[in-house]
Amino acid sequence: MNSSFYNGIAGSKAYMYGMDVLANNIANVNTVGFKSKSTEFSTVLNQTLTESAMLPTVNQIGLGSKVGAVSMNMNQGALMTSDNTFDLAIAGEGWFAVKYQDDTLYTRNGAFSIDANEYLTTSNGAYVQGVLGNVFYKDPTNPDIYQARLVDSVPLKQFSTTNNILLPQQVIMPGEATKNATLKANLNPLESDHAHFQMSILTTDGEEAIVDMNFQQRSLVSEQGSAWGADVMVMKFYENYNPDKVYDQNQYYVDQTANRVYTILDRKSGEIQFNGDGALIANTIPTLNNDGVPLTLNLGTPYDPTIPNSGYDGLTTLTSMATVSTSATHDGFTAGELRSYVTAEDGTIYANFSNGKSSAVARIPIYHFQNDQGLSSEGNVYFTPTQNSGQAFLYTDAQGNVIQGAMVHSHMLENSNIELSTALTEMIVMQKAFDANAKSITTSDQMIQQAINMKK
DSSP states (O other): OHHHHHHHHHHHHHHHHHHHHHHHHHHTTTOTTOOOEEEEEEEOOEEEEEOOTTOSSOEEEEOOEEEEEEEEOOOOOOEEEOSOTTBEEEESSOBEEEEETTEEEEESOOBOEEOTTSBEEOTTSOEEEEEEOOOEEEETTEEEEEEEOOOOOOOOOTTOOOEEOBOOSSEEEOOBOOOEEEEEEEOOTTTOSEEEEEEEEEOTTSOEEEEEEEEEEOSOOBTTBEEEEEEEEEEEEEEEOOTTSOOOTTTEEEETTTTEEEEEEEEEEEEEEEOTTSOEEEEOOOOEEETTEEEEEEOOOOOOTTSTTTTSSSEEOOSSOSOOOOEEEEOOBOOEEEEEEEEOTTSEEEEEETTSOEEEEEEOOOBBOSOGGGOEEOSTTEEEOOTTTOOOBOOBOTTSOBOOSSEEEETEEEOOOOOHHHHHHHHHHHHHHHHHHHHHHHHHHHHHHHHHHHHO
């Protein structure tokens, strides 16, 4: 009869632990990134009363229950919208990595912000870890301002080194001079034996420059083709035209119609050759000097019967076409100031500039574990790996390329995955189970008292 006391006490203790777990869940119903836990109960060893090969059953009684495990519910919590750019939520499996002092912790709480030192941190000051794009560098003339280089993307590998993410607020992206300029047009010899085109480009200081092109027909169009001479100038604005001033024609180009004077940065000549069908076959214009930067003038791909559209993607001498659209493009860009930071779904943080350019500053990896249940809680929804969880790793495809495995949503936070109605129902069940175990203790006590009274 005494075992009923132990059974009742063991059950009461187990359900008290279960109530502690439920109370902790309810207390964290609005904690960002919190994962609810559930108590798993198991029976204690059984006691065999009698055992015989002649009996149809094994006569055993139990010795109570205990808490077998406290498991973590890894279901996705509801995503809440936010006004903070760096409030991030993982849609799917995975963890953010943060550095607190010398320890690397993992969390689902993506409530990040920029601290006083311009690093991306958590609310308790831990540094968010990411793979850097090495975008920023100090302005040699002003150490308080950063300069930025153009970076398209941040590659991610299985064992990429992560660092604290610097997100400065005063950043300038220097302009980049034009290195390649492309002209597409048609030189129709039936209309004129010469043609003039101009296109804008950019110099090293971000100022606008002009490529001025004059084409003059040197040989008539025939079945063998034709040749055109080319005179090309690179120039930038100097001043408004002054009729009382004499300008050196070797240094300046005077446009009296526009009332402007330009400084000649470079001037080169060459020849453009076409076949009898009007397709480009040769271009001898040399590389130009764009204020110290080599400039290549692309007038089309020379005709090659094995290359589609070759000979017709730049300059042509087609006589059968009434009108041909003229277009000019170039690379390079003007200087720009930092406007904002945005985070893409793959975890890449981009810096957006006033010149329309974006540069990949860093990429936040999403880590995974073989067994999330084996993670050790360090409080405040931060975890550390153990032997049971294994070490953090990144997902890779069949070719070994890292894949994110989950999307990162900006302006969102993942709320606790606790269902309050379910938790309250479980609390009632837990309370009733505790009451029943407590009742078994008092009932056992009454039975013993009755037995003692019978002896008297």
